[in-house]
Amino acid sequence: MSARLDELFARCRSENRAALIGYLPVGFPSYDVSVAAMLAMVEAGVDAIEVGIPYTDPGMDGPVIQVAVDAALRGGSRVAHAFGAVQAVSPHVPTVFMSYWNPIEKYGPKRFAADLRAAGGQGAITPDLIPEEAGSWLEAAAAEDLDPIFVVAPSSTDARLAGVGNVSRGFVYAASTMGVTGTRAQVGDRAEELVTRTRAQTDLPVCVGLGVSNGDQAAVVGRYADGIIVGSALVRALQDDGVDGVRRLTEDLAAGVRRR
């Protein structure tokens, strides 16, 4: 059993660095390779993993992840498989789901939470679920002692930041820019401001996602955030250079968060 998310962030804080969180969707390019790539991330120094559940209508995702989840679904990736992936990686590092809401609603929030807990998962990021609509999920997550992780954006008012802080556990996901997932030449300069504003409303760790794609960016963002979240860049590495590509990029990112 790996550390809990709060223990992970405490450790990273004591090491005076940000945590590295990596995302990959289950079933791209195949179930086995996606899990092998997640395990390669573990070996290369990732601190936590976001296991992505492929969904037909990923409104928060840019082209790289869209194409990958599309391929995963066409290849037969099912929600049930995602629990298997959690089971494979959760003994090594804290593991959470990244899932749009409808697959969870359809599965049944209670059963979903119970199965996630049984697989060793610690929580879930739900990019299209706002606290106001999250009643059934908050209840189910609390019953299984899971961390519900919500997203804040540069457009969030302070009142909304406080609201998200109140219901989140584990960490708060700060979307660095107004936009969808994808690699960017620069992480938006609104990210730091958002982290500062979020910290004023909650004591939870604040992790920055959207656009982080290499060690240099990880180093820059890691100076002000509690964690950095990398998705599209890892998916692209897997697509272009396979599991080894994921390993190399993860090493670069892991070195980045340790750079002073």
Place this chain on the structure above:
Amino acid sequence: MSAVPDISGHFGPYGGRFVPEALIAALDELTAAHESAKHDPVFTAELDRLLSTYAGRPTPLTDARRLSEHAGGARILLKREDLAHTGSHKINNVLGQALLTKRMGKQRVIAETGAGQHGVATATACALFGFECTVYMGEEDTRRQALNVARMRLLGAEVIPVRTGTRTLKDATNEAFRDWVANVETTHYAIGSVVGPHPFPMMVRDFQRIIGVEARQQTLDLVGRLPDAVVACVGGGSNAMGLFHAFIPDESVALVGCEAGGDGVETGRHAAPLTAGTPGVLHGARSYLMQDEDGQTQDTTSISAGLDYPGVGPEHAFLRDSGRATYSGISDAWAMQALEMLAKREGILCAIESAHALAGACDWGRAQVAAGRDPRDLVIVVNVSGRGDKDVDTAARWFNLVSAEEIAEAELVRAHEGEQP
């Protein structure tokens, strides 16, 4: 009078806001703008002026005497949204949203479109107001509704063919949402139906309810009483909500929605979520939708691009569950038969979408008569949501009105057009 939605946009268990946090500020801004505009006499006067002097409202109610025999003898009255400017009811909504865009100080409007009618209406309003306009359209739909692609471009809009997923309205909507998240501070997303996160289902309904308000008074003027049923096709559900809304308190009036039955609802190849779907979340709201056991959105089938959508507006889900409205699927074949019937018996070439409503009205009339009602006492209002110009190509193929060589030639021309920007 309208108890729904509640303040947070819920129609019972349906509706709400299932969107990225990044959009909440814009949705709040829009909700506030709509709320204040509703009570602003300057705004409502401006909208009324545009609807009458630009869009051509009120649209007529046509007594379609020669259709009665197809509806068991019931009298059929056609609400003629096909005669509104741009050729469909979509203009009602778009003019309202364009005025709100101006009120919010935004300069760019984006839209999704299936049949292209909402895209054309949006491009039209943007031309009128001087807004920059981008329309997302599934690649499959750009092909079957090529005429409307040309119309939008003529009106100065940028049309972006969407090549992800099923390449139809669902994916165009995803792409429009992605654009909106990235550009929300300068851009208004003019959703084309009573779908999406709050306030869209309520706001679009409010802009479309003029259809039913007019039809109700016109029916009273013409026949001296309320109709027995009002019938509309349901894609996202805006022309249907627009027609139904003013009649909801009139309990004697049946509200009848006609979904796309495709190859037949029993085949599974259709686009009829209220008839054969289950509750779930898609495109920002909870409603009925076509999904598999994993909650993945299923592919849809319909000859009608405007109805070829796996979701439906949340207020329809609410009306369905309460029993106030009833819904059924009309097959492609039956809809096309109704289209031909209306063309040959009344000289009205309607949109394939609207033909579903006419077919459903015939079914409803016959069922009433079979149940023992006197057909001379039955009055049915059918919403002719749009005109059929855009569908002539599809109809020509369906009815074999053109030869194989002519089709091949047309395809060559189109392939060539497809290479243009």
